[in-house]
Amino acid sequence: MLILDNLAATVGEGEDAKQILKGLSLEVPAGEVHAIMGPNGAGKSTLSYVLTGRDGYEVTGGSADLEGEDLLDMDPEERAAKGLFLSFQYPVEIPGVPVMIFIRTAMNAQRKARGEPEISAPDFIKKCRKLGAALNLSQEMLKRPLNVGFSGGEKKRLEIFQMMMMEPRFVILDETDSGLDIDALKTVADGVNALRSPERGMLVITHYQRLLDHIKPDKVHVLADGRIVTSGGPDLALRLEKEGYDGVLSEAA
Amino acid sequence: MALPFRDQIKDPTPAELELIARYAMLPEDPRRERAFAAFAESGLPHRRMEAWRWTDFRAALPDLKSPSQTAITDPFEPVKACRILFENGAMTLPKKWPKGVRGFEKMDAQALGDAERMPLGALSAALSAQKGGPSSIMLEITEPVKTPLHFVFASTQAEASFSRVTILVRPGASVDILESHLGGAGFSSHLLDLAVQEGGEASRTLFQSGRSDEAQAITADVHLGAGAALTQTVLSLGAKVSRIEMRVAHEGQGARAEMNGAYLAGDGYHVDLTSHVHHGAQACITQQTTKGAVLDGGRAIFQGKFHVPRTVGQRTEAEMGHHALLLEDGAEVFAKPELEIYADDVECAHGNTCGALDADQIFYMRQRGIPDAQAKALLTEAFIADALETAHEATGDILRTLASDWLKAAV
Numbered sequence: 001m002l003i004l005d006n007l008a009a010t011v012g013e014g015e016d017a018k019q020i021l022k023g024l025s026l027e028v029p030a031g032e033v034h035a036i037m038g039p040n041g042a043g044k045s046t047l048s049y050v051l052t053g054r055d056g057y058e059v060t061g062g063s064a065d066l067e068g069e070d071l072l073d074m075d076p077e078e079r080a081a082k083g084l085f086l087s088f089q090y091p092v093e094i095p096g097v098p099v100m101i102f103i104r105t106a107m108n109a110q111r112k113a114r115g116e117p118e119i120s121a122p123d124f125i126k127k128c129r130k131l132g133a134a135l136n137l138s139q140e141m142l143k144r145p146l147n148v149g150f151s152g153g154e155k156k157r158l159e160i161f162q163m164m165m166m167e168p169r170f171v172i173l174d175e176t177d178s179g180l181d182i183d184a185l186k187t188v189a190d191g192v193n194a195l196r197s198p199e200r201g202m203l204v205i206t207h208y209q210r211l212l213d214h215i216k217p218d219k220v221h222v223l224a225d226g227r228i229v230t231s232g233g234p235d236l237a238l239r240l241e242k243e244g245y246d247g248v249l250s251e252a253a
Numbered sequence: 254m255a256l257p258f259r260d261q262i263k264d265p266t267p268a269e270l271e272l273i274a275r276y277a278m279l280p281e282d283p284r285r286e287r288a289f290a291a292f293a294e295s296g297l298p299h300r301r302m303e304a305w306r307w308t309d310f311r312a313a314l315p316d317l318k319s320p321s322q323t324a325i326t327d328p329f330e331p332v333k334a335c336r337i338l339f340e341n342g343a344m345t346l347p348k349k350w351p352k353g354v355r356g357f358e359k360m361d362a363q364a365l366g367d368a369e370r371m372p373l374g375a376l377s378a379a380l381s382a383q384k385g386g387p388s389s390i391m392l393e394i395t396e397p398v399k400t401p402l403h404f405v406f407a408s409t410q411a412e413a414s415f416s417r418v419t420i421l422v423r424p425g426a427s428v429d430i431l432e433s434h435l436g437g438a439g440f441s442s443h444l445l446d447l448a449v450q451e452g453g454e455a456s457r458t459l460f461q462s463g464r465s466d467e468a469q470a471i472t473a474d475v476h477l478g479a480g481a482a483l484t485q486t487v488l489s490l491g492a493k494v495s496r497i498e499m500r501v502a503h504e505g506q507g508a509r510a511e512m513n514g515a516y517l518a519g520d521g522y523h524v525d526l527t528s529h530v531h532h533g534a535q536a537c538i539t540q541q542t543t544k545g546a547v548l549d550g551g552r553a554i555f556q557g558k559f560h561v562p563r564t565v566g567q568r569t570e571a572e573m574g575h576h577a578l579l580l581e582d583g584a585e586v587f588a589k590p591e592l593e594i595y596a597d598d599v600e601c602a603h604g605n606t607c608g609a610l611d612a613d614q615i616f617y618m619r620q621r622g623i624p625d626a627q628a629k630a631l632l633t634e635a636f637i638a639d640a641l642e643t644a645h646e647a648t649g650d651i652l653r654t655l656a657s658d659w660l661k662a663a664v
Contacts, residue, residue, distance in 0.1 A: 052620050055612065080622035092617040096635025102621075105631065110622035145635075162621065 001030040001067055001201040002170055008061035008226075009050045020046040022226030023062065028170075031198040035212055035237060036205045038223035039245045044205045045089060047223070048174040052086045053079055066170055080106075081113035083169030087159040087176050094146040099158065100128060102146045103165050110166065131164045135191055152179035160191040171195070171202045177211035189214030209241040224249055258289065262296035267316040268440070269296050272376065275413070279382050284362045289379035291368035298372050307554045307587045308525040310373070313494035314468045317412040317439050324407035324437030325462055328655055332647040334403035334431060337390065337418070341411035341438065343383045344390060353396035353426065358387035363419060365446070367474065370529075371500065374472030377444035380415040389417035394426045394453070401429040401645060408437030419446040422453035422481070429456045429645050434471055436463040436492065442470040449481035451505060456484040458645040460652065463492025465521040471497045479505025479534070486644040487514035488652045490659065491524035491551070498527040503537035511540040515640040517656060518584075519663050520550030527556040532596075536568040543575045544640040546633045548663055549583035558591040559601065566596035573603040578610060578636055580629065580664060630660035 009021040020043045028034045038044050050057045051064060053076040064071045071079055094102060108118045119127075132142055135157050147155050156176055163171060173192065177185055192202070192215050204215055212220070212234065220236040221228045222245070229249060230236070240248055258273050259265065265273065276289050295302060299311035335354070338345040350356050362382075368375035382388045392402070408414045414437075422428055434443065441463075449455050463469045469492045477483060489497055501510050516524040524547075530539050539559060547553045555575045577586040590603045610632050618628035634657050641652050 054616050075625070076616065076619035077622050077624045080620055086620050088617065088620075092611075092613050094614055094618070094632070094635070096638050097631060102618075105627075106618070106621035106623050109624060109627065113622065113624075166621070 002026075002028040002203070003065045004062070006062035007050070007059065007064055009046060009057055009059045011046060011057055013056070017058065019060070020226055021050065024223070024227050026221060026228055028201045028203055030201050032218040033196065033202040033204060033215060035217035035220045036203060036223050037207070037220060037237060037240055042223045043226045044223055045174060048086055048172050048205060051172060052076055052084060077109065078113065081110045085163050085166060085168035085171050087156075087163060087171065087173045089175040089178060091147050091155040091159055093148045095148050097146055098144060099142045099146050103162055106162075107166055127165060131161055134194075135161050135164070136187055137161055153181060153184040156180055156188055157184060160188050164191055164195060167195070169200055171200070173202065173204045175205060175207065177206055177208065185211065186214060209237045212237045222248060258293045261293045265296060266311060268314050269311075271317045272380070275380055279380070282362050284364050285379050288362060288365055288368055288375045291365075291375035292372050292379060294369060295372050304527070304556070307552075308494060308496050308523065310468060310470070310494055313523070314440055319410040319412050320437065320439050320464055320466045322437075322464055323409050324435035327405055327407065327433045327435060328460060328651050329403060329431055329433050329648055332401065332403065332431065332651070334401040336403045336405060339404065339406045339414065339416045339443075341408045342381070342414045342416065344387065344416070346390065351398055351400040353394060353398040354402070354428075355393040355395065357391040357393070359389045359391055359419075360387055362388050363391070363417070363446070365444070365474070367500065371472050371474065371498065373442050373470040373496070374444045374474060374498070377415050377417050377442045377470075377472065381417040381444070382415075389419060391419040391421065394420065394422040394428045396425075397427040398429070401431050401647065403431040403433070405433045405435070406441060406443060407433070407435040408441065411438040412440070414438040414441040415443075417444040417446070420448070420455070422447075422449040422455050424451040424453055424478075427454035430458070431645060431648060432457065432459040432471075434459070434461040434463070434469060436467045436469065438467065440468045443472070445473040447473060447483070448476045448478075449483060450478040452480045453478070454482045456645055457486070458648050459485070459487045459497070460655070461487070461495060461497060462490040463495055465493050467492045469495040473499040475499060475501040475510075477501065477503050477505065477508035477510060477537075480507045481505065482509040483511070484643050485510070485512045486641060486652075487526065488641060488655060489514065489516040489524050489526060491516065491518045491522035491553075493521070494523045496525035496527060498525075499529070501528065501530045501539070503530070503532050503534050503539070506534045507536050508534060509538040511643060513541065513640045513643050514543045515637040515656065516543075516545035516553055517637075517659050517663070518545070518547045518551030518553045520548055523552045525554040525556075527554070529558045530560065530571070532559065532561040532566040532569045532571065534565055539571040541573045542640050544577070544637040545586070546578040546580050546637065546660075547584035547586055549581035552585040553577060553587070555586075555588045555590070557589070558593065561592075561594040561596050561599055561601065563595035566594070567598045569596060569599040569601065571599070571601045575605045576636075577607045578633055579607060580610065580633065626664050627661070629664045630657065633660050633664065
């Protein structure tokens with residue numbers, strides 16, 4: 001489903017450009033959840049921004065295909081319409097744009113790009129109610145400007161809410177566990193697990209093993225210094241937790 | 254009488270000569286003469302005058318020419334209102350005024366205090382006239398009026414159009430004023446005299462849109478009595494050159510003025526919102542929020558002044574905010590917020606910012622599938638929205654849609 005081959009990318013412009021990804025290869029088949037773990041500065045967030053097409057991140061080599069289509073050639077909104085969703089590490093506040101209006105605008109923009117009809121108002125509201133209840137988001141909250149004045153946990157739950165509303169084909173969760181207490185972590189994980197399906201792939205980027213107790217990955221990759229240095233089953237996450245990155249990395253080297 | 258004015262204006266431009274000629278055609282009238290003399294002190298305002306340094310009518314309007322197109326369609330047309338139409342300088346009055354409104358057609362020119370400070374207001378006072386008809390209309394509001402009074406300024410390829418409306422709100426009475434300034438004249442200039450007496454209320458919602466070959470001036474001279482209230486909301490899309498100017502005088506204790514405005518200036522368009530508020534009585538309140546967005550080749554001017562004298566201005570509460578978005582390189586915004594405060598027991602504040610849209614917000618929206626241009630339009634619309642919140646309830650959605658459509662087409 002998602003195939004990254006020898007992906008290299010820099011951050012910054014001109015002389016300040018810094019090589020962050022240095023030949024990253026990875027394959028996430030449909031139906032699987034893969035976790036990427038790694039120490040600070042390994043390039044985890046860079047990877048999520050490169051895949052979603054943020055300005056300032058320049059791909060200098062390699063490829064990234066989603067279902068056989070070259071992602072790197074597309075604008076961020078085209079990638080979103082193809083079904084790529086990023087749950088942000090730091091969700092952005094959008095003053096003046098209420099949550100429901102934002103999500104509906106986004107869903108309809110994606111549908112338009114795919115040549116699909118708009119979602120009807122009753123269908124949209126029904127879905128909002130159902131998923132809002134599942135994620136513990138009040139209807140009142142969904143009328144407020146997006147993320148403005150929301151707590152860290154509320155913002156993360158709102159990311160998952162958006163994901164569930166949009167039903168993307170491929171999901172990247174960038175440090176979704178950061179800033180969450182245990183209860184919120186469970187709510188978020190339940191949301192993610194509800195979306196697991198044979199047609200959908202997921203990439204879970206995280207520092208800690210904690211999230212993976214709730215979202216069980218099929219595979220774990222360790223990212224260090226811009227490339228995947230080792231991969232394994234769920235037990236690799238446990239080993240990392242016990243031995244630390246240094247232990248596992250020295251072995252891999 | 255016209256000849257001395259010809260000498261008074263230094264090196265008159267063809268436009269100024271034409272204005273003098275128009276004045277000379279009108280019947281003699283001492284008050285008209287005084288108004289024209291006030292205009293002639295400067296002629297068309299230009300950049301060497303401090304209050305006009307960024308808005309140069311003399312340069313933008315070298316001669317009086319009819320524009321290439323007629324006025325745009327009136328967006329307030331669906332609103333149920335009593336309509337007063339101004340076309341090519343001629344007034345069409347309703348057959349019947351709503352309850353609480355008395356209309357007086359003024360054949361002679363009316364006096365204008367402080368005319369020297371408002372050269373284009375003075376010009377309107379001098380040149381608003383029509384053959385065999387009234388020079389201006391005076392409306393007396395005697396009780397709360399339910400139906401809005403809607404003044405529509407839409408000309409048909411006229412060289413120039415001058416108009417004047419006087420509204421007197423009696424104690425305890427109230428009125429909703431709507432204005433559509435839609436162009437259609439090479440130069441249109443309108444003057445509103447508004448006096449709100451003790452405990453009276455007036456709301457004014459104004460939409461202005463001209464074309465890139467038109468000049469528009471809208472001047473208001475506002476006097477507020479004790480406990481009187483004015484709520485004003487403006488959406489200005491500019492013209493080749495445009496200026497919406499108001500002078501507000503708080504003259505009675507506890508008067509309140511809330512003046513909000515939004516502007517959008519595209520390539521080749523010039524927007525100017527200028528205001529002067531005098532706190533001439535104690536415990537008066539002024540709230541002013543102005544927000545706008547400008548594209549490459551567009552230019553916006555905000556000038557706001559609060560004047561709070563030493564003794565009469567005590568317990569003033571005044572707040573001024575101007576915030577502009579420069580949507581593209583090459584956009585220009587000039588802002589001059591001024592608080593001139595001599596009283597010591599006051600609460601006054603002002604804020605002024607100019608910036609670009611936030612790249613993080615745009616990327617976030619694009620990641621959710623909203624195309625770049627739509628994201629920018631949505632963010633800009635949200636940015637200016639609170640400046641339009643005080644619009645008359647029947648026009649709020651219309652103004653927001655106008656702004657949204659403008660942004661969708663422009664960004």
